[in-house]
Amino acid sequence: MAWIDVKNLISKYKRYSGETGQMEENTALADVSLSIERGDFVGILGRNGSGKSTLARHLAALLLPGQGQVWVGGLTSSDPESVVAIRKMAGLIFQNPDNQIIGNLVEEEVAFGPENLGLPPDEIDRRITRVLETTGMQAYRLASPNALSGGQKQKIAISGVLAMEPECIIFDEPTAMIDPESRDELLKAVYELNKKKKITIIYITHFFEEVENADYLYLMDGGKVADMGNPREFTDSPQRLKALGIGLPFSALLKEEFGAEDTGEHFFGISGQEPREEGLRFQDVSFRYADQEEAGFALLHVDLTVRPGEFTAIIGPTGSGKSTLIKHMNALLTPTEGKIFFRGKDVSEAGFSKKELRTRVGLCFQIPDYQLFEETVIGDIAFGPSNMGFPKEECLAKARRAMELMGLPKDLEGVSPFSLSGGQKRRVAIAGILAMEPDYLVLDEPGAGMDWEGRKALYETLHTLNEENGITILVVSHNMNEVAEHARRLIVMREGQICMDGTPREVFSRREEIKACGLKLPDAAAWYLEHLDEFREHDSVGEGQYLPVTVRELARLLKECGVKEIS
Amino acid sequence: MFRNVTLGQYYKEDSVIHRLDPRVKLFGTLMYVITLFFPKNPAGLALAAAFLSLVIGLSKVPVGRMLRGLRPLFIIILLTAVMNLCFTEGQVLASFGPVHITREGLYLSAYLVVRIIFLVMGSSVMTYTTTAKELTDGIEKALGFLKVIRLPVHEFAMMMSIALRFIPILTEELNKIMEAQMARGIDFEEGNVLERARKLIPILVPLFVAAIRRANDLALAMEARCYHGGEGRTKLHPLSYQKRDYMAYGILILYALTMLGLSLRLRFTI
Numbered sequence: 001m002a003w004i005d006v007k008n009l010i011s012k013y014k015r016y017s018g019e020t021g022q023m024e025e026n027t028a029l030a031d032v033s034l035s036i037e038r039g040d041f042v043g044i045l046g047r048n049g050s051g052k053s054t055l056a057r058h059l060a061a062l063l064l065p066g067q068g069q070v071w072v073g074g075l076t077s078s079d080p081e082s083v084v085a086i087r088k089m090a091g092l093i094f095q096n097p098d099n100q101i102i103g104n105l106v107e108e109e110v111a112f113g114p115e116n117l118g119l120p121p122d123e124i125d126r127r128i129t130r131v132l133e134t135t136g137m138q139a140y141r142l143a144s145p146n147a148l149s150g151g152q153k154q155k156i157a158i159s160g161v162l163a164m165e166p167e168c169i170i171f172d173e174p175t176a177m178i179d180p181e182s183r184d185e186l187l188k189a190v191y192e193l194n195k196k197k198k199i200t201i202i203y204i205t206h207f208f209e210e211v212e213n214a215d216y217l218y219l220m221d222g223g224k225v226a227d228m229g230n231p232r233e234f235t236d237s238p239q240r241l242k243a244l245g246i247g248l249p250f251s252a253l254l255k256e257e258f259g260a261e262d263t264g265e266h267f268f269g270i271s272g273q274e275p276r277e278e279g280l281r282f283q284d285v286s287f288r289y290a291d292q293e294e295a296g297f298a299l300l301h302v303d304l305t306v307r308p309g310e311f312t313a314i315i316g317p318t319g320s321g322k323s324t325l326i327k328h329m330n331a332l333l334t335p336t337e338g339k340i341f342f343r344g345k346d347v348s349e350a351g352f353s354k355k356e357l358r359t360r361v362g363l364c365f366q367i368p369d370y371q372l373f374e375e376t377v378i379g380d381i382a383f384g385p386s387n388m389g390f391p392k393e394e395c396l397a398k399a400r401r402a403m404e405l406m407g408l409p410k411d412l413e414g415v416s417p418f419s420l421s422g423g424q425k426r427r428v429a430i431a432g433i434l435a436m437e438p439d440y441l442v443l444d445e446p447g448a449g450m451d452w453e454g455r456k457a458l459y460e461t462l463h464t465l466n467e468e469n470g471i472t473i474l475v476v477s478h479n480m481n482e483v484a485e486h487a488r489r490l491i492v493m494r495e496g497q498i499c500m501d502g503t504p505r506e507v508f509s510r511r512e513e514i515k516a517c518g519l520k521l522p523d524a525a526a527w528y529l530e531h532l533d534e535f536r537e538h539d540s541v542g543e544g545q546y547l548p549v550t551v552r553e554l555a556r557l558l559k560e561c562g563v564k565e566i567s
Numbered sequence: 568m569f570r571n572v573t574l575g576q577y578y579k580e581d582s583v584i585h586r587l588d589p590r591v592k593l594f595g596t597l598m599y600v601i602t603l604f605f606p607k608n609p610a611g612l613a614l615a616a617a618f619l620s621l622v623i624g625l626s627k628v629p630v631g632r633m634l635r636g637l638r639p640l641f642i643i644i645l646l647t648a649v650m651n652l653c654f655t656e657g658q659v660l661a662s663f664g665p666v667h668i669t670r671e672g673l674y675l676s677a678y679l680v681v682r683i684i685f686l687v688m689g690s691s692v693m694t695y696t697t698t699a700k701e702l703t704d705g706i707e708k709a710l711g712f713l714k715v716i717r718l719p720v721h722e723f724a725m726m727m728s729i730a731l732r733f734i735p736i737l738t739e740e741l742n743k744i745m746e747a748q749m750a751r752g753i754d755f756e757e758g759n760v761l762e763r764a765r766k767l768i769p770i771l772v773p774l775f776v777a778a779i780r781r782a783n784d785l786a787l788a789m790e791a792r793c794y795h796g797g798e799g800r801t802k803l804h805p806l807s808y809q810k811r812d813y814m815a816y817g818i819l820i821l822y823a824l825t826m827l828g829l830s831l832r833l834r835f836t837i
Contacts, residue, residue, distance in 0.1 A: 057787070060791050062787055062790055062791055084793055084795070087790070087791060087792070087793050088793055091791065091792070092788075092791045094784060094787070094788055096784060098736055098781070099780075099781050099784035099785050099788065100784065100785065100788035101732070102728075102729065102732065102785065102788070102789060103732070104698075104699055104700055104728065104731055104732050105698075105700065107803065108700060108803070111802075111803035112789075112792055112794075113792040113793060114801075114803075115800050115801050115802055115803060116792060116793040116794045116795065116800055117793060118799045118800060118801050119801055120801060121801060121802065121803055121804065121805055124801070124803045125803065128803070145732075146732075146735050146736070160792065161792070164792065164793070327746070330750060332746050332749055332750065355752055355754055358749070358750055358751075358752050359752055362750070363750040364750070365743065365746065365747045365750070367743070369773060369776060369777060369780075370740070370743050370744045370747040370773050370777070371744070371747040371748060371750075371751065371769075371773065372773065372776075373768065373769045373772035373773050373776075383751055383769065384751040384752050387751060387752035387753050387754070388752055418776065432751060433750070433751065436751070436752060
């Protein structure tokens with residue numbers, strides 16, 4: 001028997017269904033069998049709702065099997081006597097760092113597990129010192145977890161699990177809610193735990209890139225193990241990933257694009273004439289939070305014009321002022337200094353209605369759960385128009401139109417928004433803004449937490465809104481590949497200022513500045529620069545003259561250079 | 568916005584008062600507050616003032632900071648003073664229309680104001696010098712005897728500790744929810760009382776949903792780390808009395824007896 005052995009595991013749960021109005025039994029895991037050897041690094045991939053998290057909870061003996069069995073280190077979780085022993089052997093790191101930290105100080109947090117095990121105080125103290133050294137968080141021993149970044153919080157959560165000296169740690173999408181700058185660092189720490197401390201790692205994610213160095217992968221779909229193999233096999237036959245809704249790694253994407261017929265179309269081409277209207281204009285805007293005077297300005301001398309019809313992305317490291325900037329666009333915040341004009345009118349003037357501005361410039365935040373509250377989807381979406389004072393019938397008509405725009409099926413109308421999946425919630429939230437029929441749609445991290453298919457579909461919808469409905473789109477994003485592919489203009493923020501503004505190619509060509517901002521290049525640009533020497537011999541390619549920023553551009557460039565094959 | 572706010576007003580310093588066992592500080596605060604109501608004469612209040620200054624001095628917490636803590640109570644103190652000054656019967660010193668200022672009123676309001684100030688400052692010595700964790704540990708241990716009559720003392724302390732951790736997070740969440748709904752055109756400043764109350768629904772529903780989800784996650788995370796209640800649990804910093812704690816108890820009892828003595832003696836002689 002393998003160290004971890006899951007045999008014919010079936011997991012069912014009951015939940016309230018908004019569609020039928022009754023409790024329904026759902027199957028989260030339908031006959032899962034898998035085995036994991038001691039010391040392995042195993043990746044578990046799958047789209048949202050494929051049963052990954054349920055499996056994680058079973059492996060950590062937090063859910064107990066109704067049918068089938070879970071064996072960990074020779075113990076089965078079906079035996080009530082073994083449950084605590086399994087929990088001690090197999091630690092679990094959850095998605096949201098805030099919801100798993102119990103202690104008010106880092107030290108207390110790390111001590112929590114050992115305290116539950118009933119260890120003597122001096123042993124707990126030794127363990128705290130040791131694990132904080134392993135995760136490199138010694139300096140924060142007496143800090144409050146609230147003062148730490150998302151990545152640091154996850155490291156504290158890992159320290160807390162390590163202090164129990166587990167043999168195995170299960171990571172359930174640990175990077176989903178942390179800033180991308182700390183993602184690589186966290187990943188490195190996880191791989192080191194496996195290599196140096198010989199801890200068995202089970203890493204659940206929907207990003208293939210995060211587990212491409214794993215020993216082997218299990219791919220889940222519809223509550224079953226649908227495929228397995230080592231990462232190499234999947235990079236060689238990417239259709240196996242695609243079939244299960246998992247985004248391809250860059251190398252596979254490039255090969256695919258390279259092999260595809262050239263359609264000759266210009267990808268999301270630059271739209272025709274320059275619009276005359278100036279739209280939204282920031283004039284020397286500075287802003288300082290009233291309760292954080294000592295922290296200085298969150299925005300400093302920002303000059304910016306967003307014209308109708310743009311598809312623009314705002315990028316920049318965490319804390320660079322992106323959120324503060326977009327909150328000025330619909331007057332949730334008003335400038336400390338400087339002025340904002342909407343269609344030539346000063347927004348701060350007494351006659352200007354903030355409410356009117358908020359309906360013209362729709363702002364949709366990252367977490368849909370912060371705005372959903374009504375009993376039905378349609379009622380929730382109609383909330384915006386009803387605040388604008390439209391009669392009920394008209395509100396519903398607007399809400400229906402918004403649902404159609406967001407591709408939400410009609411039969412979801414009467415469903416409770418709380419019973420929807422994450423991706424659908426996000427669409428309902430955006431529809432709730434669209435129902436106000438704004439001319440500008442500003443979205444904060446629209447793809448965060450969604451799987452590859454969900455993100456792709458969402459961006460397609462945004463392009464339709466932009467191109468067919470003439471809605472100006474502004475997105476804040478951390479994903480450089482995404483912004484390079486979709487946006488026509490990039491605004492780069494750094495320390496409260498706009499440090500670059502231009503097309504993706506213009507911006508990413510300024511490599512030194514991108515690096516100084518703590519940002520990365522899109523994969524295609526990075527790959528091209530790395531292989532630049534190999535293309536020198538082909539004429540017409542000069543450094544920085546034509547920097548490909550998307551996979552498609554890169555593939556076309558390679559073909560033009562006469563490259564026959566990509567290894 | 569609220570990220571760096573630690574709850575309570577802990578002032579980081581290494582003083583003898585900081586190092587005292589939280590149980591001593593809890594007992595001391597209780598004792599000080601009770602004895603404040605004994606004296607009916609300046610001598611008792613003078614002793615209370617002297618004792619308070621001594622403790623504050625030892626705690627190394629800046630006096631200015633402690634006085635600033637009184638600011639929110641200014642209105643209450645002022646009201647108490649004015650009410651007692653104007654509406655106490657006795658020997659009239661001055662009259663302004665129907666209002667008479669009496670000798671007794673003057674004394675009474677002075678006593679009350681001084682007492683309120685001492686009371687607030689006395690108890691804030693504890694909050695300035697004790698972390699929330701120490702305080703909950705202290706309460707858990709001090710009230711441990713109540714477990715005999717099946718009161719869930721450990722659970723109560725754990726709840727307090729978790730609440731302290733999540734209040735700043737929920738406050739931030741509340742801000743974000745309000746912003747998200749404002750972006751949908753809700754205006755909290757217009758409408759009558761009933762309409763305004765209705766506007767709380769789009770705020771409270773997401774807040775509760777989020778809080779319940781967090782509670783669920785947290786319970787799982789605690790179970791994953793083998794939490795199974797207070798039984799068999801150890802502590803990183805277990806509370807144990809040192810020599811200084813016994814000395815502090817001695818001083819506190821001495822102080823309480825003196826206060827009692829002062830008030831009794833004076834009651835007999837008056």
